[in-house]
Amino acid sequence: MTQPPVREKSFFGHPRGLATLFGTEMWERFSYYGMRAILVLFLSAPAIRGGMGLSETTAVGVYGVYIASVYLLALAGGWMADRLFGPRKTVLYGAIVIMCGHLSLSVPSAGVFVWLGLVLVALGSGMLKPNMAALVGELYRHEDDARRDSGYTIFYMGVNLGAFVGIMAVPWLQQGDRWHLAFGSAAAGMAIGLTQYVLGRRHLGGAGEEPDHRLTPEERRRFRAILAITVPVVVAALALWAFSGTFTIDRFSLVLAIGTAAVPLAYFLFLFRSHEVTPEERVRLSAYVWLFLGAAVFWFIYDQSGSALTLFAQNNTQLDVMGFHVPPGWINNVNSLAIIFLAPVFADFFLKAGERVSTPLKFGVALLLVGLSFVVMSVASGVASGGVRVSIIWLISVYLIQTIGELFLSPTGLSVTNKLAPRAFENQMMGVWYLAISLGDAIGGQTYRLTTVIPMPAYYLGLALAAILAGVAMMMFTKKIRALMGETTPRPAELRT
Template identity: 70%
Template sequence: MREQGMESWARARERTFFGHPRGLATLFGTEMWERFSYYGMRAILVLFLTAPPVRGGMGLSGVTAVGVYGVYIASVYLLALAGGWISDRVLGPRRAVLYGGSVIMAGHVSMAVPVGGGFVWLGLTLIALGSGMMKPNISAMVGDLYRHEDDARRDSGYSVFYMGVNVGAFAGIQVVPWLQRGDRWHLAFGAAAVGMAFGLLQYVLGRRHLKGAGEHPEHRLTPEERARFVRVALPSGGAAVVAMVLWAATGALTLDRFTIVLTVLSAAVPAAYFAFLFMGTHEITPRERTRLVAYLWLFISAAIFWMIYDQAGGALTLFAQQRTDLNILGFDVPPGWVSNVNSIAIIILAPLFAKIWIKAGDRFGTPLKFAVALVLIGLSFVVMAMAADAASAGPKVSIMWLISVYLVQTLGELFISPVGLSVTNKLAPQAFVNQMMGVWFLAVALGDSVGGQAYRLTGVVPMPWYYLILALVAVVAGFVMLACTRRLSRLMGD
């Protein structure tokens, strides 16, 4: 009796984090620092790539820089599928997050070395590899904290977690571009490395609060599967290296062509993976396969959303630098700071949306949330088209145009991003839980890579029409989702 009383007292005394499990604080803090490093570096990446060598930059054209930016961001999320597989079959989410964060930090350190372009490309590669390992698995562990709880509470937990993403993004976008002023590019990249180091420290110190979440692989490879994987992976990797060497030897390898190839890869990988899920595996039940049909619609919607949203670090940053009056009360705002409107708005609104989803319960379903998000992101580029038209007719435009764009996009983001993580956790087949978190990020990869290549349209159409074309795609997709809401909800089992 005494032991039972002590256990009840201990449960009553257990600390929570905004009313959620204490382990959420560990994952919140780790993701916050990782996003500090990621968004801080992202805020200056296109500016660094386009800056002339005399200013310490890479001297690329705007179209090439945006293309590189798009496929780099896409690679971060494209590799999440491999990271989810490694977690499911080999390491488990907990170790995958630790190893991935360490590789990310090494990538930022490489970019901080001021000795030439080679370390920049190495750094971007390492950051993409580490992020692919970390991103899906830390998100999966959040869901694991709510394994025995209802959808609304899990949605709320993901919204709180998403607030950590934006606290880190806000801090990174404030600190890194400020350090970069005066062309101190590599000092700024070094600050991103320090941020990731803090994230790793916080993760190691707080792992005891996770209470078993992500401790072991869901479906560890058998010895036979491991041997088969080695037989396939080694020849495939070697063939890819040989192909790259031969491509470079012919003189046909250029940054523009390489980004196009990676864009095609970003589309081919999710197509092949969904084909595998629907036709190539026997580990999925008929009920799970039905739910995957609904998820495929959500996946395509998310890709369209991110195609527009993640142009913040590319097209919108260049617009801020070249066509926006950034002087406010005598202070010149760094171009990278403007996108922080998004982070500030999410920090304010995310707790409110977390409460709204709990109160709304199942009355406001996931397909409807996605439809609203698509319409909002489309409307944001209608505003952007008006800003581009005003800029083409006269001097630089007011910063209020970009602020308005980011505020509309923030509302759309809150309808889709934390909800997308939650619905992926809900609809994932049991045998592919962590991999499906990687599949969610494949939608981001597809949207980002296509968005980076879409910027090439600016060479043949006026800038206002460029924004209007993308806006039309998103709004039409939003109304299609709206028309299919009830059918998709039935497929999901809601």
């Protein structure tokens, strides 16, 4: 008599492979967000304290370009998975590169090791990030949209659990200007995540083992030829710029920001003209462009938490609470802690709501909320403009409002990208989603320069109004966007069921 097959344990009612991806992403986010919580403070700290000694506006510009590069390179990471290695191997290689980057940052010497470390972390994150999300989507290939949204929300809880622990541990280790010890702890976190991924890959089944559209021998030769030309040209151009005496960190970050803004435009033009995209997929892409732009506006404001808001915490916030000094980077953890508690609630809510709460509506709500958060920030900076350190409650309120907005937008964005992606560019489209973050971060890092000529309250209020207007527009065109997505608006009778 044959024995029935042993059924693999589930993970919160979801495929067991989700646990592997959940754990790997959690430790990668530990290293990433932990390092990010101290990066602007390290860049702007004077050399006597072991920092890089950059001005605050330059430090914010570098931070913005670095964060933008992390997500910009996600497009290259998706291409590697689609055409060269497959998602599984690309995630593995990316984790190794990230770990090497954090080890470089941990070397107790400012200068070349810092810049090398940032480049390696950005490159490795670009390889890992989109392909982790694509692997989650592979686990739900034959599931309905609501269940996939729920799975992505649980996955997103792992992101924020890792971020929470990283933001607690790394800034705490950094106290007393122990910058490189803190960076070393980020490397240790990534090493744990790498080990966990290697041991747990068997639970992924056949997901992501091979590239969907491996390069042909002719395409591989063409790729190598392009690489052999572009890399030396870029290196030579940077060398000439440096020798000309006109190279500065400010100018370099501005050039990178402009390049980052140009990439999404060029890539969408490429997708719309590609013969590998079917007419039906092209219509869905037109809907995705509107969601992409809305997401870019959201992240433009949201990701200033690690730059403008961290500096506000350090310079303008009363951080002594009941005799305990709160490290400035810890306040970022309001977001992570709130998501850990709220993500299961939102996962259940989206599962029950189904299509009654559409993707464009979720994006519109997220934009209104992130705009409201900067209205609060404008008031707080107005109170602090007189030289008074404001209560920590102001920043806590800002982060809580943004967290609710993030839960409406971010897991939904991952899910809708997986849904609307052209089959030939599936993994690359996860990289396109991160391009929205890259675009927002690149612009945000440069707009902070406006604070040298306009008051901080006006700066925050101007950004708030831009987000609110974008949210209103998204809601007004919800029906049109849903039609382009191939969805129909539920009838009143359907809304009551």
